[in-house]
Amino acid sequence: MAIDSEIFHAYDVRGIYPKEINEDAVYKIAQAYIKIFNPARAIVLGKDVRLSSPSLWQAAAKGINDAGCDVIDIGTISTDMLYFAVAHYDYGGGLTISASHNPGEYNGIKFVRENSVAVSADTGLVDIKDEVLKNEQIMEPEKGEITKKEIIDDYVRHCLSFIDVKSLKSMKIVANANFGMAGIVLKKILADLPIEIVPLNFEPDGNFPKGRPDPMIPANRQETETLVKSSAATLGVAWDADADRCFIFDEHGEYVDGYYLTAILAEYFLKKNPGEKIISDPRLIWAIKDTVLGNKGIYLVNKPGHAFIKDRLRAENAIFAGETSGHFYFRDNFFCDNGMIPFLIVLEILNKADIKMSELVKPYRNKYFISGEINKKVKDPDKILKAAEKKYKDGKVEFVDGLSVEYSDWRFNLRKSNTEPLIRLNVEAKSQELVDEKTEELLAIIK
Numbered sequence: 289m290a291i292d293s294e295i296f297h298a299y300d301v302r303g304i305y306p307k308e309i310n311e312d313a314v315y316k317i318a319q320a321y322i323k324i325f326n327p328a329r330a331i332v333l334g335k336d337v338r339l340s341s342p343s344l345w346q347a348a349a350k351g352i353n354d355a356g357c358d359v360i361d362i363g364t365i366s367t368d369m370l371y372f373a374v375a376h377y378d379y380g381g382g383l384t385i386s387a388s389h390n391p392g393e394y395n396g397i398k399f400v401r402e403n404s405v406a407v408s409a410d411t412g413l414v415d416i417k418d419e420v421l422k423n424e425q426i427m428e429p430e431k432g433e434i435t436k437k438e439i440i441d442d443y444v445r446h447c448l449s450f451i452d453v454k455s456l457k458s459m460k461i462v463a464n465a466n467f468g469m470a471g472i473v474l475k476k477i478l479a480d481l482p483i484e485i486v487p488l489n490f491e492p493d494g495n496f497p498k499g500r501p502d503p504m505i506p507a508n509r510q511e512t513e514t515l516v517k518s519s520a521a522t523l524g525v526a527w528d529a530d531a532d533r534c535f536i537f538d539e540h541g542e543y544v545d546g547y548y549l550t551a552i553l554a555e556y557f558l559k560k561n562p563g564e565k566i567i568s569d570p571r572l573i574w575a576i577k578d579t580v581l582g583n584k585g586i587y588l589v590n591k592p593g594h595a596f597i598k599d600r601l602r603a604e605n606a607i608f609a610g611e612t613s614g615h616f617y618f619r620d621n622f623f624c625d626n627g628m629i630p631f632l633i634v635l636e637i638l639n640k641a642d643i644k645m646s647e648l649v650k651p652y653r654n655k656y657f658i659s660g661e662i663n664k665k666v667k668d669p670d671k672i673l674k675a676a677e678k679k680y681k682d683g684k685v686e687f688v689d690g691l692s693v694e695y696s697d698w699r700f701n702l703r704k705s706n707t708e709p710l711i712r713l714n715v716e717a718k719s720q721e722l723v724d725e726k727t728e729e730l731l732a733i734i735k
Contacts, residue, residue: 550610
């Protein structure tokens with residue numbers, strides 16, 4: 289059957305199962321991956337908890353084996369466990385069957401090469417698509433084999449190596465796994481630590497019975513916020529379904545925006561490593577830029593998206609990068625993002641400084657006012673971007689990703705989503721009143 293070319297996005301493959309992505313498509317994509325990259329060693333293959341993932345995993349494994357390459361089966365994983373396995377054990381590359389935070393009817397594939405180097409539209413994904421659309425099969429006379437490998441214990445040790453474990457004191461944490469793998473991993477990580485977990489949606493369930501497993505959507509945070517308050521927890525944490533993004537809540541249940549958390553983590557690394565480079569995306573920048581420069585660091589802005597950030601992190605040898613979307617990247621994590629490490633670092637910061645999460649984030653909330661990311665479905669995003677560019681042409685205009693315009697007292701970023709039919713708006717200003725005013729002004733253009 290014909291493959292839907294629309295499932296190929298900027299840095300992964302994603303579509304509705306089985307209408308847009310199915311076993312035949314995944315088999316051919318896995319084969320194309322082998323043909324394009326010609327790995328010298330075995331390929332790691334994982335999957336998320338989605339109901340369609342086991343059969344798609346089998347299709348990918350068959351495609352890789354038929355192409356003469358061995359498969360390392362690491363089972364059901366968080367996406368960051370794929371990155372760990374490929375780089376830590378020095379395999380030839382890796383794939384995981386996952387549609388990240390998309391609704392349950394979706395599935396897809398994320399790819400890395402050796403050393404967990406990202407694969408994006410700029411670095412091989414278009415070539416994979418072109419190869420798939422040729423509809424050719426690779427059938428080597430000597431087929432590859434499948435070998436199972438347990439990686440979770442090594443992964444847990446790796447995550448814990450980022451912090452001073454002995455600094456952690458008794459705490460109560462509300463943890464929302466959103467029916468993905470985060471609950472299983474977290475229990476392993478905290479098994480020997482004096483931390484009480486108040487679990488929420490901990491058991492993996494590919495039905496995602498409470499809807500889309502994405503804490504970036506404000507409505508999806510309410511359950512965590514409520515439980516933090518009712519349980520008198522020290523703080524809350526949530527992950528998306530594939531657990532590669534981390535979302536923090538203070539002891540009052542208030543969400544700590546990924547923008548502020550990036551600045552907090554940047555300061556943590558720069559205090560230990562002055563002069564290092566820190567990267568963020570262009571959606572919101574002032575708090576991060578001021579923090580980096582104020583701590584004698586070098587600040588860089590890069591196009592968002594995990595593949596693009598990883599490539600820049602590696603090219604610059606930067607120590608840390610953060611996105612407002614909840615992705616956090618670390619040089620010592622093979623230049624990849626990880627959903628557990630930022631949470632552990634926050635625990636260390638709170639314990640060593642003996643402060644509450646609200647106190648840690650207060651300086652940022654009081655000085656850097658934001659709209660929060662606003663997502664709107666639109667028919668013609670390019671038309672909207674051009675209209676906004678024309679209206680605000682008197683500001684400092686940049687095109688790192690979408691449209692960014694900066695004035696002395698406010699700025700905004702308006703961009704198309706790389707994974708969904710959405711346009712995304714972020715506004716920051718010197719006062720909340722100005723944020724609200726300019727947000728309404730921009731929403732009028734979008735409407």
